[in-house]
Amino acid sequence: MASGGCALIRFALRRLLQAVPILVGIVTLIFLLLHLAPGDAATAYFNPNVSPEIIDRMRENLGLDRPIHEQYFRWLRAFFTGDFGYSFGQHRPVSAVLADALPNTLVLSGVSLVLIFVVGCAVGAVQAVRQYSKLDNVLTFTSLFVYSMPGFWLGLMLILAFSSPALPDALRLPISGVTSIGYEFMGPLGKLLDRARHLVLPSVALGIASAAGVARYMRGSMLEVIGQDYIRTARAKGLPERQVILKHALRNALVPIVSLLGLYVPLLFGGSVVIEVVFSWPGMGRALYNAILGRDYPVVMAASFFFGVLVLAANLVVDLLYAAVDPRIRRA
């Protein structure tokens, strides 16, 4: 066991080291993109009526007259020391903009991720156990339909449904923002409940398509496990069917599902841009979107960077989880 833990730590360190060049790559790519675009930070600061001399001086101040490799290393250093510049849309440091937005995005994506895997695995497992039944067919078709839905449209349809006057007040859910008006005056439990209620619709809209994807995969994985000899052995031993399914089949079917996490996390963060816009959720996605509309490039670049880092971190966690579940990975 001790050597197993040691191998796991070595594996974790190796993966962490492998992430470093990718991180440098992300920053480099963003730098290249910024320089590929027409115009630079100085022209974005000013309107075209400002005299060229002032823009030149501004360019000098920003270091934009320096050779490109010098700019690149300055940029690299700034990013790795957490200096993301100044947002000219919001008139405050980019780090402050992101510090406000990041927790909201993490909460929304976290809840969605749980939803994706719990709902996806449950639906897939039920389908596998009742293979070719009417329920299986209905669920297969439903998940295919849901899988093909654009998140923004589903979000709007949910808003439409939940603001219908026919709906009793008890079933109403908030359709925008993180908290209600008057949040400050609620008790601790009320605050928690209020936040939870605000999370329901956005997290469903964000996650349900991926949940359908997981369900499709889980059904296949579960069917494969159910066909294995050790399941027949468990049944032959006279174990109750419930125990065979829950203890033997489900556990083993879940192992390959872990690798799907790495597939869905980038989708989740990408989707959060659209969903945050639809539900006025003050997270990274909406910050990125507003920055793009306002040509607020420092925020655009820092937000893209953080999305890259988040995906990288998530992949690292997935690899570690996988190594923890399956000892063969560690040795590879």
Next chain:
Amino acid sequence: MSAPMTGSRRSVRREAWRRFMRHRQAVLGLLLTVLLALTALMAPLVAPHDPDEQTDIVATRYQPPSVEHPMGTDRFGRDVFSRVVYGARISLMIGFLAVAIAISIGTAVGAIAGFLGGWLDTTLMRGVDLLLSFPRLVLLITLVALFEPSIALITLVLGLTGWMGTSRIVRGQVLTVREMEYVTAARVLGFGQARILVRHILPNVLTPVIVAATLGIGNTILAEAALSFLGLGVQPPTASWGNMVASGRDTMLNAWWITTFPGLAIVLTVMSFNLVGDGLRDALDPRHVV
């Protein structure tokens, strides 16, 4: 291809076709896809109105679905159904072209990496890892935001952000096929690298690429719709499903049809391609039986 091969090749194809046609969902998907493609091609014949036609705005705007306007009218009094029909042109065209670009790049990169191996393989695949560490939509909106949005740009950018998965698939396939005996035979016969890659290896790795391309069209249409919904894709007045959903958003509670129907068109289209893709995968890969 050499003559003796054709007989068995054809029967493999016929077998795959038979399996595909037995797959009820796949056939449904194929019918829907053909129907959609025909609708897009013959849009002027299918659409009852001109998609940009505005008559008396005050009298004709925000009309609920009726016989005259099966999907109602929007805030300019334009016929939503006709716009949905014309939107199919945009979505399908962007979908097909972007996937063609993505598949070409992905196949080339994957084939070169897998076939030549060595440092080139490592470099290319690390590059793929790098690009995959950005959420695609983030990469898309950042790229589009740096330039002026146009249909050509969106198609190109969708293609440029969609090839990484294909390159991984192709590389994996090439690695397997490269070691096969007929490739060794070709080498012994003294054929050049390029000829071996193009004539002997590539044709045998295309099956999963076809499946990935079909499923990729669905994903690309979804990505285009999201971009257009955010106002960074196809620009009004050109009708695209994404910008139609966005245009009805503010008046959704009073005129639900403007957002609802274009969205349904997206779901239907994406689902059709997914059905065909699933069917193709089951038909072309005998190991994969559902």
